[in-house]
Amino acid sequence: MVAFYSSALDGVAANPALPTPLLLRLIAFDGGGHGPPFQALHRPGLPEPAVAAVLTHPVLDARVEFALSGQAEPEQRARLADDASPKVRAAVAHGPEWSHDPRTKVRPLPDAVCGRLLEDPEVSVRTALLNSRHVAPSFLASLVGHPGPAARRAALRVWDELAADERTTLLDDPDPEVRRSAALCACPDDAGLTSVLLQDPAALPEALRRGLLDRADAERFLAEGSHLVELAANPSLPADLVDRLAVDPDDAVRLAVSLRPELTEAQRAAIDFTVAPYARGDVDWVAAGIADQHVLHRAVTSGHPLLRRAAARSPHLPPELLRLLAEDTDDLVRTHLAVYHPDTPEEVLMSVYARLGGTFSAWMATGHPRFPREGLAARYADHPKGIYRQLAVRDPAAGPDLIERLSHDPDVWTRQAAAGDPRLPLPRLLEALALPELARSAGANPALPQSEMVAVMDEAGVPA
Template sequence: MVAFHASALDGVARNPALPTPLLLRLVAFDGGGDGPPRHALQRVGLPEPAVAVILAHPNPGARIDFARSARAEPAQRARLADDPSPTVRAALAYGPEWSAPRTTVAPLPDDVCARLLDDPDPSVRTALLDSPHLAPSFVASLATHRDPAARRSAARAWEKLPPDERSALLADPDPEVRRAAALRECRGDARVTAELLRDPKSAAEALRRGLLHRADAERCVAERTHLAALAENPSLPTHLVEQLAVDPDEAVRLAVSLRPELGETRRMTIDFTVGAFDRGDVEWVRDGLADPEVLRRAATSAHPLLRRTAAQSPHLPPDLVRLLARTEDPLVEDLLSVHHPDTPEEVLMRVYARLGGTFSAWMAETHPRFPREGLAARYADHPDGNYRRLAVRDPAATPALVERLSHDPAVWTRQAAVGDPRLPLHRLREALHVPELASSAGANPALPEDEMAAVLNRAGVPA
């Protein structure tokens, strides 16, 4: 029964119809030392009374879960900046560890980040500088900070820094700061690139991105120094590009084949191999995911890695979406379905059938183009339970059909049906006592308030 209670309680914690009094009971719960259910702490639009309870919760795990919430307002999470636990403050400083595709995490206010950067605990300062959620304005402000680690991070905003701050970072007393700055500056300065090539810690990156003297480039090719990185370098002389295009190393030839200046005919004469699951984050395409010209070049290429990178853009125009949808590349279809709001229905259905499981359920629930109408008639009696659960999505599905599917042999289908508000109440109450269905039943917005309260009571949540 303990497992059942925990499962049902988890469902109630994410129930969109959970009344505020029950929510307050949940977020104050200690859970025998485990803290409140995470879904209660990371709900969208938590009311102020619930936020106040979380901020004062005696279990630091509760405060950590809230600090990492991608759904909480930054101003709400920022109130943990003075938390007594450095682990909580570090969780706040780093921010959410994961957010769903097609969503963005709003950064903490700059003044709060500045306070965290001055935190007495080094783990908090490190977490902040490692965070992927910092505002560019804050990153740029670090160029004059007293902490070398902060100044090193400022190099990430190199293009936003004024010339005097760039010069100061290039001459910084800390060697790591100077290296980070030089790796940015070298893209337009061959002298800086030449200096970096003498440093084993920076040579590969400098060869990949730095402006190269012709002699340095020829020497590195002759010595076979980081050739795969060198093959990506935008300033590599044409004769060396042609030489590396027939290099015996397959990784080198693949890198050459991805160069942006190559015409399509020349690109496809290079002998390269791409794996079925190679995602292909090609930098010049990734940097241009909002650039119509870059997207058109990549999406219309015969190179799989260019197409796969282009498929990650939510800005593809309709004709390129249709073109990529016809490539017969499963990975292109997968990436389109994750990133593009106008992915064709037939692609979404192929991805749904191919991947199944949690990903398919997430896509069906969140993708704006995933079909709903007509699914009951098409799939209620399908031999594959992965399809039968789609019938529950149909607005025309009757309570009787939903109840029938709640007894389906496939657990995914049973869970989908039990979470549907059209499920007859007697079956919903019954499902609360079935271990594999209890969580879905608890999350059903049609669950009466007294039943939600009963779940809390049975789990020992104080009134």
């Protein structure tokens, strides 16, 4: 297979204008034992004939790829739950590794299908299901009485949604791992459970971080100088012990104290802590209140960058808090805002786009609802930086002559953007199809004639 035609084939596989007969031809391709191109199997809205062809594809990897597609409907993926291969069934059970949009969640498989997968004879399939991030809470809650201890442990992921008698059942479970995990769920409200867990080395760090502490236990760990980061994060830690940890020699301990929710801004500012430039801001109480306006206001107006970074991941920010974070000088605050908030101002989107570049910025430019389009050609077609020149292609007013000029740009990302634009004149589009760095973009161009799509497939050895 010729290398650049292989790349062109990947583009054709992703081409939104690919006719169904050619899509079916491509999906039937064995790809030298690897199946059809990834892009064909991860297309959104695959027609039923294409889905049917994937479900019976002789190449195992083709069925696995479709089972892992974040673009496929869960009902479509579920049709592979009875596949002959445990590798395929495990892929169905686990689900997509990632969503094409970080702001959206992958819809879970129907509960009935999950039930079948949980009874699969292969342990790999059962394990994949119980480790999946895409299982509905209703199904997890139904596992409290399951005969398998791994399934009962999975039910603990929805602890807050379980009835009191269900929680008691798990706390008294015959399996020690289930009992330990249930106790860790219950310990924030039970000092007795916390004290017991602190005797268990496997449970100690988490119990110390979130359990309801007796003062004697807290003082013991403080005196020993062990697990002080976890102790500093504990919500029930007495105020005078918090004050002692706020001046601990360990910067990580002081940082943990600085994130406590009960501190005033003056108390927080008085702590000497260091924040890493790219620390995400994983703060439990902010994440738990991601839609709570009071919590968001406290975090957004804080002088602590990690609190603002955590709040910036909320899509529920009201306009006044959104405006404050849009004016924040912290790069990661603005990045989180650009990714997660649908109303992020244009100037923030543009600054994040220019700073990050690469595939992330390409995603943001095409996937964010507020990313600008009009006027980009006039503003950026002659910009000294290629990352800005490629934006000119997004302008609906850009003419064919400009698109052709940009297809010869020194910056490869700009050339690729132009090669994929349907306004590119046909002679240049056909030239781009034969250039290694532009073949994939040209193959995905909706203006590519069907005869050229056929020629790409013929050259790549896809059977007619």
